[in-house]
Amino acid sequence: MKLQSLNNGYAIRALSPKPNCSAELKLPATVRSCAQEQDLRGQSVAIVGLGKSGRAAARLALARGASVFAFDQNPNLRLLEKDPLFKKQYDGIGGLKTILGEFDEELLNNADRVVVSPGVPLQNYGLSSLLQSGKQVMSELDFAAEILPKSVKILAVTGTNGKSTVVTFAGQMLSHFGIKTFVGGNLGNPLSEAAFQCLQPPSSKPKFKVAVVEVSSYQMEIPSKYFCPSVAVVLNLTPDHLERHGTMRDYALTKCRLFFHMTGAKLGLLCFGNQYLDEAIIEGLNELNLAWIGAIPGVKIDMETKIASFEVPALGVNSQLQLGAMKTMGGHNFHNAAVAALSVVGLNVGVDVEAIGPCIEKLRAPPHRMQIVCKDIHGVTWVDDSKATNVEATYAGLMGLKKQKSVVLLGGLAKVLDGQECNGFERLIEPLKYQRCVITFGSSGMLIKKTLSDNGLSIPCIRAVNLKEAVNWARSMAEHGDSIVLSPGCASFDEFRNFEHRGMFFQDLAFAYHLVTTGLINGDLHLYRYASDSVPQRVLEVHAHSESCRAVRFINNGQAILTGSPDCSILATDVETGATIARLDEAHGSAVNKLINLTESTVASGDDEGCIKVWDTRQQSCCNTFKAHEEYISDMTFAADSMKLLGTSGDGTLSVCNLRRNKVQAQSEFSEEELLSVVIMKNGRKVVCSSHIGNLLLYSWGSFKDCSDRFVDLSPNSVDVLLKLDEDRLITGSETGLISLVGILPNRVIQPIAEHSEYPVEGLAFSHDKKFLGSIAHDQMLKLWDMDELLQGSTKPSKPQAAVEDSDSDDMDMDINPPKSNKGTKRKNASKDRVSGSSNDFFADLQMEG
Incomplete structure (x- = not known):
C-alpha cells in the first residue's frame, strides 16, 4: 500500500548529466592511493573548492585511483601536497596538484569529471556552462554516494531550519540501539569521509549500517545521479539563501531534488501546507511512501501533552511517543525529536516507535542550538542559539520561551527576502511580547530595531554597536530568573567567521564569573x-x-x-x-x-x-x-x-x-x-x-x-x-x-x-x-x-x-x-x-x- 502523495503520475525530469569524452590529463605522480577499490584509475578528477567537503572529496578521489587537481580562489590556503593528512595516506600513484588563486580553464575542461564543493556557486569557474555542455559535473555528495556500499541505508534531512538537530537526534537514537552509524554531510564530516572509510581495509564489511546526512540546498544545486536516500526529509521552507537561489520557487525545487530518485518502499517526509514545496514536489515525484510532518499520514504533535502521534499505514506504524522527558531547551525540539523518531523507524533497521521512548531523555541538541551555556551567580541563564541565522529559526526558538522572561539579542547581517521590502523581523513581534527586552547589534542592528518599533514592539529595544556591547546591555537588563538569549536571526559575517565563532564568543562573554x-x-x-x-x-x-x-x-x-x-x-x-x-x-x-x-x-x-x-x-x-x-x-x-x-x-x-x-x-x-x-x-x-x-x-x-x-x-x-x-x-x-x-x-x-x-x-x-x-x-x-x-x-x-x-x-x-x-x-x-x-x-x- 502506498501513501497518498501529491501526484503519483508525474515522471521525474532527466537529471543525469550526459557522458563526457574529455581528454586525458597527465599529472605528476606525487601521491599514491592505498585504497583497495580503484574504480577511477586512469581518470582525472577536478575538485573545485577546498573547504572541508572539497578536501574530503580530494582524499576520496585519490583513494579511488584518480589523478586529482584541486582549485580554490583563496591563494593563502596550504597546498594539499604539503598537508600531512594527504602525505600520510598516499605516496605516489595518481597525481595531485593544487591550484590556488588563479583559474586554469584548460585543466578544468580537460578533467574527466568535476566535483564541486557546496560553497562554490555554479556561476563560478564556468561550472554552469560545463554542466549544460554534458561534462560530468557532480556535487561532493553525489561523488561520495557513487562509491558508498549499497547496503548502507541513507537518512537524508534538509530544510531551512532544524536539520542539524534532527540529524543529531536520529544519530543518537540509532547509536542507542547499537546500530553503527555515520553522522555528517553538511553537519560535521562530509559524506566523502564516510565513503573513504568504507574503502579502507579491511573492507569486507561496511564500516556502518546507516549514514545520517544533513543536506543543504547548496549540495543539491547540481542534480544527483547516485544519491538516493532510503528516508528523505524536508522539514520546512522559509526565505533563506535567496541571494544564491534567486526565488522561493527555485529554492523549493532544489530542496525537493532529495526525493527525485526515490521509489518503492522508501519513505519521504514533507512538511504539510507549504505552497512552494507542494508545487515543487509535483514536478518530479516518483511513486514512494510520502508522509507529512504535521498531518496524517505522518506525524502530528500535541504540544500540551507533549505526545507525538504516528500513523503511516504503509510502514505498519500506528503509535504514540511521549516526549515530555526531553531535556533540551525550546518547544521546536519536540518536533525535531518526533521527526527523527519517524525517520529512524522508516529505515527498517529493526527499531519501532515504542523502543525509542527510553532514549528521548538522553537526546542532546548540537552546539549553538538553544544551548544552555551556564547559569551565572545572579541566577541568569545564558542560552546560545547562534545557529539561528534567519528569522524563522529565531521565531522557533522564541516560541519555546514564553514561560520565562528573556533578554533577546538580535543582529548581525540580515538576509535577503524574496521580492519583499520588509526584512521579516516584524514576525517576531508576537513571541517577543513575552520577553524582558530586545537588544539589536551588528550591521543590521539599526534596521532590525526600526522594523520592530514600526510594527508595534511593546517591550524595550536597545541598539548596540556589536555583540560585546549587546551582552553588556543584557547584563544590566536581566533580572534573577531571566535568560539572556543569543538568537540573532542573521548571518554572522559582519563580525565573525561563522555562527560557531559567534556562539563561542558569546559563551566566552557569558563566563564573566x-x-x-x-x-x-x-x-x-x-x-x-x-x-x-x-x-x-x-x-x-x-x-x-x-x-x-x-x-x-x-x-x-x-x-x-x-x-x-x-x-x-x-x-x-x-x-x-x-x-x-x-x-x-x-x-x-x-x-x-x-x-x-x-x-x-x-x-x-x-x-x-x-x-x-x-x-x-x-x-x-x-x-x-x-x-x-x-x-x-x-x-x-x-x-x-x-x-x-x-x-x-x-x-x-x-x-x-x-x-x-x-x-x-x-x-x-x-x-x-x-x-x-x-x-x-x-x-x-x-x-x-x-x-x-x-x-x-x-x-x-x-x-x-x-x-x-x-x-x-x-x-x-x-x-x-x-x-x-x-x-x-x-x-x-x-x-x-x-x-x-x-x-x-x-x-x-x-x-x-x-x-x-x-x-x-x-x-x-x-x-x-x-x-x-x-x-x-x-x-x-x-x-x-x-x-x-x-x-x-x-x-x-x-x-x-x-x-x-x-x-x-x-x-x-x-x-x-x-x-x-x-x-x-x-x-x-x-x-x-x-x-x-x-x-x-x-x-x-x-x-x-x-
Missing part, C-alpha cells in the same frame, strides 16, 4: 565561583566518593563535573544542583587516578594498574580499553587531529593509544625515571614529559621509541606538573612549590613566575581565556594567579591574585581540557598516607571552567 572545582581526600567535591576582583566563593559541596577524590573534570560544556576515586568509581555531578547525574561504581579494576577530556562527548580515565579507558559521556559506556602500562597512569594528553591518546606512567614509559584502531600503537623504551606529566608542543611535532628527578624528556612525533632530547637538571627535585602555555613555552610545577616558565627548543628556564608554597605543586590549570592560572599543593591552599602579572618579566615570584584555604583537599579542575598532574600509586599514595587525618591535608588536582 568563572568556576573552579576541587576534589578532597575525604571524597568531597567543592565548587567555587571566582572573578578578577573578588575572593573565590564556595557555591557547592558534595560528598562524591567513599575514598579520596583524585581526579576532576568539567564536562557537558561546564554543566557537570566528572570525578574519579580510589574506590574505582567515576561520578558525574550536576554543577547547579549537586545532584548525581550518573555513577559507574566499578569503572576500573583499581584506583582511578586520572581523567581528561577528549571530545565534547568523550573522556578518558587512567588507573593505578596502567589501564586507560575511553568513555562516551552521553551513552555512559566504555568505548575503548587499553592495557597501556605496568604501573599507575600519571598523566594523559590527546591529539585530536590524529585521534591518539598519549599516556605517561610510573613504569617510566610513554604510550600512544590509537582510538580509531583501538590499540596501543607505540610505546617508549623503559626509563629509570618515573614519567609524571605530558604535553604536546611545537605544533604537534614534539611530546614533552617530566620526570621525578627533575628532567624533561622530549620525543619526536612518530618516533616514540626513545627520546630525541633531554632537558636535564631543570629542577633538583621532581617536576610534577606540565601545563602548555603556547607552542614554545610551558609552565612547570615542582616538588619544591616553585612554578616556572620554561622554553622548549631552545630548552631554557625563562624565569620562575610564582611560588605556591614550600609544598609540592599537585596541579596547574588555566581558565578558558588563560587570564588566570590556578595552582594547588599539599598546603590546603587553592591559589589563583593573574597571568598578565606573571608574564610581565619580573624575576621575583609573583603573589597570587586570590587564595582559598580548604581542608582534606585532594584534586582541582579549572578548564575544559587543561593538562594537570596526578602522580601515581607509589609516590602519590605515600604522600597521602603520610598526611591523611592530620592538619596537612592537600589538593591533588584541579580544573577551571569559564
Whole structure:
C-alpha cells in the first residue's frame, strides 16, 4: 500500500548529466592511493573548492585511483601536497596538484569529471556552462554516494531550519540501539569521509549500517545521479539563501531534488501546507511512501501533552511517543525529536516507535542550538542559539520561551527576502511580547530595531554597536530568573567567521564569573565561583566518593563535573544542583587516578594498574580499553587531529593509544625515571614529559621509541606538573612549590613566575581565556594567579591574585581540557598516607571552567 502523495503520475525530469569524452590529463605522480577499490584509475578528477567537503572529496578521489587537481580562489590556503593528512595516506600513484588563486580553464575542461564543493556557486569557474555542455559535473555528495556500499541505508534531512538537530537526534537514537552509524554531510564530516572509510581495509564489511546526512540546498544545486536516500526529509521552507537561489520557487525545487530518485518502499517526509514545496514536489515525484510532518499520514504533535502521534499505514506504524522527558531547551525540539523518531523507524533497521521512548531523555541538541551555556551567580541563564541565522529559526526558538522572561539579542547581517521590502523581523513581534527586552547589534542592528518599533514592539529595544556591547546591555537588563538569549536571526559575517565563532564568543562573554572545582581526600567535591576582583566563593559541596577524590573534570560544556576515586568509581555531578547525574561504581579494576577530556562527548580515565579507558559521556559506556602500562597512569594528553591518546606512567614509559584502531600503537623504551606529566608542543611535532628527578624528556612525533632530547637538571627535585602555555613555552610545577616558565627548543628556564608554597605543586590549570592560572599543593591552599602579572618579566615570584584555604583537599579542575598532574600509586599514595587525618591535608588536582 502506498501513501497518498501529491501526484503519483508525474515522471521525474532527466537529471543525469550526459557522458563526457574529455581528454586525458597527465599529472605528476606525487601521491599514491592505498585504497583497495580503484574504480577511477586512469581518470582525472577536478575538485573545485577546498573547504572541508572539497578536501574530503580530494582524499576520496585519490583513494579511488584518480589523478586529482584541486582549485580554490583563496591563494593563502596550504597546498594539499604539503598537508600531512594527504602525505600520510598516499605516496605516489595518481597525481595531485593544487591550484590556488588563479583559474586554469584548460585543466578544468580537460578533467574527466568535476566535483564541486557546496560553497562554490555554479556561476563560478564556468561550472554552469560545463554542466549544460554534458561534462560530468557532480556535487561532493553525489561523488561520495557513487562509491558508498549499497547496503548502507541513507537518512537524508534538509530544510531551512532544524536539520542539524534532527540529524543529531536520529544519530543518537540509532547509536542507542547499537546500530553503527555515520553522522555528517553538511553537519560535521562530509559524506566523502564516510565513503573513504568504507574503502579502507579491511573492507569486507561496511564500516556502518546507516549514514545520517544533513543536506543543504547548496549540495543539491547540481542534480544527483547516485544519491538516493532510503528516508528523505524536508522539514520546512522559509526565505533563506535567496541571494544564491534567486526565488522561493527555485529554492523549493532544489530542496525537493532529495526525493527525485526515490521509489518503492522508501519513505519521504514533507512538511504539510507549504505552497512552494507542494508545487515543487509535483514536478518530479516518483511513486514512494510520502508522509507529512504535521498531518496524517505522518506525524502530528500535541504540544500540551507533549505526545507525538504516528500513523503511516504503509510502514505498519500506528503509535504514540511521549516526549515530555526531553531535556533540551525550546518547544521546536519536540518536533525535531518526533521527526527523527519517524525517520529512524522508516529505515527498517529493526527499531519501532515504542523502543525509542527510553532514549528521548538522553537526546542532546548540537552546539549553538538553544544551548544552555551556564547559569551565572545572579541566577541568569545564558542560552546560545547562534545557529539561528534567519528569522524563522529565531521565531522557533522564541516560541519555546514564553514561560520565562528573556533578554533577546538580535543582529548581525540580515538576509535577503524574496521580492519583499520588509526584512521579516516584524514576525517576531508576537513571541517577543513575552520577553524582558530586545537588544539589536551588528550591521543590521539599526534596521532590525526600526522594523520592530514600526510594527508595534511593546517591550524595550536597545541598539548596540556589536555583540560585546549587546551582552553588556543584557547584563544590566536581566533580572534573577531571566535568560539572556543569543538568537540573532542573521548571518554572522559582519563580525565573525561563522555562527560557531559567534556562539563561542558569546559563551566566552557569558563566563564573566568563572568556576573552579576541587576534589578532597575525604571524597568531597567543592565548587567555587571566582572573578578578577573578588575572593573565590564556595557555591557547592558534595560528598562524591567513599575514598579520596583524585581526579576532576568539567564536562557537558561546564554543566557537570566528572570525578574519579580510589574506590574505582567515576561520578558525574550536576554543577547547579549537586545532584548525581550518573555513577559507574566499578569503572576500573583499581584506583582511578586520572581523567581528561577528549571530545565534547568523550573522556578518558587512567588507573593505578596502567589501564586507560575511553568513555562516551552521553551513552555512559566504555568505548575503548587499553592495557597501556605496568604501573599507575600519571598523566594523559590527546591529539585530536590524529585521534591518539598519549599516556605517561610510573613504569617510566610513554604510550600512544590509537582510538580509531583501538590499540596501543607505540610505546617508549623503559626509563629509570618515573614519567609524571605530558604535553604536546611545537605544533604537534614534539611530546614533552617530566620526570621525578627533575628532567624533561622530549620525543619526536612518530618516533616514540626513545627520546630525541633531554632537558636535564631543570629542577633538583621532581617536576610534577606540565601545563602548555603556547607552542614554545610551558609552565612547570615542582616538588619544591616553585612554578616556572620554561622554553622548549631552545630548552631554557625563562624565569620562575610564582611560588605556591614550600609544598609540592599537585596541579596547574588555566581558565578558558588563560587570564588566570590556578595552582594547588599539599598546603590546603587553592591559589589563583593573574597571568598578565606573571608574564610581565619580573624575576621575583609573583603573589597570587586570590587564595582559598580548604581542608582534606585532594584534586582541582579549572578548564575544559587543561593538562594537570596526578602522580601515581607509589609516590602519590605515600604522600597521602603520610598526611591523611592530620592538619596537612592537600589538593591533588584541579580544573577551571569559564
